[in-house]
Amino acid sequence: MSRALNFNAGPAALPQTVLEEAQKHLLDFKGTGMSVMELSHRSKVYEEVHNGAKLKLKKLLTISDEYEILFIQGGASLQFSMIPMNLLIDESVGSYVLTGSWSEKALKEAKKIGQTQVLASSKDQQYKEIPSADLNKLSQDSAYLHITSNNTIYGTQWDTFPEVSVPLIADMSSDILSKPLNVDQFGLIYAGAQKNLGPSGVTVVIIKKDLLKRSNDQLPTMMNYQTYSDHNSLYNTPPTFAIYLLDLVLEWAHSEGGVEALEVKNTEKANVLYDVIDGSKGFYNGHAQKDSRSKMNVTFTLPTEELTSSFLAQAKDYGFVGLNGHRSVGGCRASIYNAMPLDHVIQLAEFMKKFKSLT
Structure with missing residues (x-):
C-alpha cells in the first residue's frame, strides 16, 4: 500500500x-x-x-x-x-x-x-x-x-x-x-x-x-x-x-527524542520549502512576513490563478494531498506538522522547482 x-x-x-x-x-x-x-x-x-x-x-x-x-x-x-x-x-x-x-x-x-x-x-x-x-x-x-x-x-x-x-x-x-x-x-x-x-x-x-x-x-x-x-x-x-x-x-x-529533537526536524522541513520560495525570484510568494513565518503551515501564492490551478492539479497527479490554500485566502498551503516525514517535504520542494522550470 x-x-x-x-x-x-x-x-x-x-x-x-x-x-x-x-x-x-x-x-x-x-x-x-x-x-x-x-x-x-x-x-x-x-x-x-x-x-x-x-x-x-x-x-x-x-x-x-x-x-x-x-x-x-x-x-x-x-x-x-x-x-x-x-x-x-x-x-x-x-x-x-x-x-x-x-x-x-x-x-x-x-x-x-x-x-x-x-x-x-x-x-x-x-x-x-x-x-x-x-x-x-x-x-x-x-x-x-x-x-x-x-x-x-x-x-x-x-x-x-x-x-x-x-x-x-x-x-x-x-x-x-x-x-x-x-x-x-x-x-x-x-x-x-x-x-x-x-x-x-x-x-x-x-x-x-x-x-x-x-x-x-x-x-x-x-x-x-x-x-x-x-x-x-x-x-x-x-x-x-x-x-x-x-x-x-x-x-x-x-x-523521536522529545520536543527538542522534533523542533530540529521541523526547522529543517520548513527551511526546505522556504528556501524554494525565497529562491524562486517571486514565482512563489510567501504570504507571511519572514520574521513571522510558521514552521507548521507554509503558505504561498503563484503569479496567477491559472498557474495556481495548474500547480494544484499537477501536484494531485504526483500524489500530493491537501495543498490547496484555505478558501478564505486562496493560494497554496503545505502543512508540515510533527508527523510529516522530511522525505515528503523534499519531494514537494523538488516538484515546486520542476513546476517553475517548466512554466
Missing part, C-alpha cells in the same frame, strides 16, 4: 508507526478480546491508557504539579466559549491579540459572555505578521490575555510569547509539541489534537490549578473546568479511542 503525501491542515498526517501499532491491537487490546473503542472507560485497562497519556504529556512538556491536564471534547472551538465562561468574572475583561481567523472566532465568543479588549491586531496587514502588542494598554481589569500561537490559514507563528502580569492563554492547536515550551509562562494552554497530538475528537487543556478556583457552580456542568478536574476527565464517557491514539503519538514523540 502506498501512503499519500498528506499535507492536509487537519485532520493531519499521523506517524505511520502509530497507525500500525493501533492496527495490531484494533480487535484485541492487551488480551481483553475487545478493541479500545469497546472498553469501558471505567475499566482498569482503559484507565492505564488515560493516565498514561497525561503522564507522557507532562514529561514531554515538563508540566509542573501546579497544572491540571484535562481531556475535553468539542474541539478548540468549544474552548472559545469555555474560557470566558470560566474566567470572565466580576466585570473583568478578556484581552485578545488577533492574528487570524481562529483568534477572531475566540473573540467573537468571548463578546457574548463578557467584556473584551483587542490589545493588538494584524488584520489590516492581511494577517501577514504577528503584531507587536503594547502591553501598557492591557486593561487593569484584564482576566487574561489570549493568543493563537500558530495561524494555520495565514502561515504565521509566535516566536516568543508576551510576558504579562495576567494569565496568558494560548490556543496551541497547530504547534503544540513542535518545540520546547515554558509552560509556567501560561495560565492555560489548549489544543485540538488533530494537528500534532493525534486524531480529531479530543482537546487537551493544560490549566493552572489556581484558575480552576474562578469557576462557579452556576455554569453548566460540562462547561465547567472544575468538573473535568474533579473527575479526571471521566465525568462522562471520554473519546477513548482518540485518547488511546494520543497516548501512542506521545510515546512516538518520546521515541
Whole structure:
C-alpha cells in the first residue's frame, strides 16, 4: 500500500508507526478480546491508557504539579466559549491579540459572555505578521490575555510569547509539541489534537490549578473546568479511542527524542520549502512576513490563478494531498506538522522547482 503525501491542515498526517501499532491491537487490546473503542472507560485497562497519556504529556512538556491536564471534547472551538465562561468574572475583561481567523472566532465568543479588549491586531496587514502588542494598554481589569500561537490559514507563528502580569492563554492547536515550551509562562494552554497530538475528537487543556478556583457552580456542568478536574476527565464517557491514539503519538514523540529533537526536524522541513520560495525570484510568494513565518503551515501564492490551478492539479497527479490554500485566502498551503516525514517535504520542494522550470 502506498501512503499519500498528506499535507492536509487537519485532520493531519499521523506517524505511520502509530497507525500500525493501533492496527495490531484494533480487535484485541492487551488480551481483553475487545478493541479500545469497546472498553469501558471505567475499566482498569482503559484507565492505564488515560493516565498514561497525561503522564507522557507532562514529561514531554515538563508540566509542573501546579497544572491540571484535562481531556475535553468539542474541539478548540468549544474552548472559545469555555474560557470566558470560566474566567470572565466580576466585570473583568478578556484581552485578545488577533492574528487570524481562529483568534477572531475566540473573540467573537468571548463578546457574548463578557467584556473584551483587542490589545493588538494584524488584520489590516492581511494577517501577514504577528503584531507587536503594547502591553501598557492591557486593561487593569484584564482576566487574561489570549493568543493563537500558530495561524494555520495565514502561515504565521509566535516566536516568543508576551510576558504579562495576567494569565496568558494560548490556543496551541497547530504547534503544540513542535518545540520546547515554558509552560509556567501560561495560565492555560489548549489544543485540538488533530494537528500534532493525534486524531480529531479530543482537546487537551493544560490549566493552572489556581484558575480552576474562578469557576462557579452556576455554569453548566460540562462547561465547567472544575468538573473535568474533579473527575479526571471521566465525568462522562471520554473519546477513548482518540485518547488511546494520543497516548501512542506521545510515546512516538518520546521515541523521536522529545520536543527538542522534533523542533530540529521541523526547522529543517520548513527551511526546505522556504528556501524554494525565497529562491524562486517571486514565482512563489510567501504570504507571511519572514520574521513571522510558521514552521507548521507554509503558505504561498503563484503569479496567477491559472498557474495556481495548474500547480494544484499537477501536484494531485504526483500524489500530493491537501495543498490547496484555505478558501478564505486562496493560494497554496503545505502543512508540515510533527508527523510529516522530511522525505515528503523534499519531494514537494523538488516538484515546486520542476513546476517553475517548466512554466
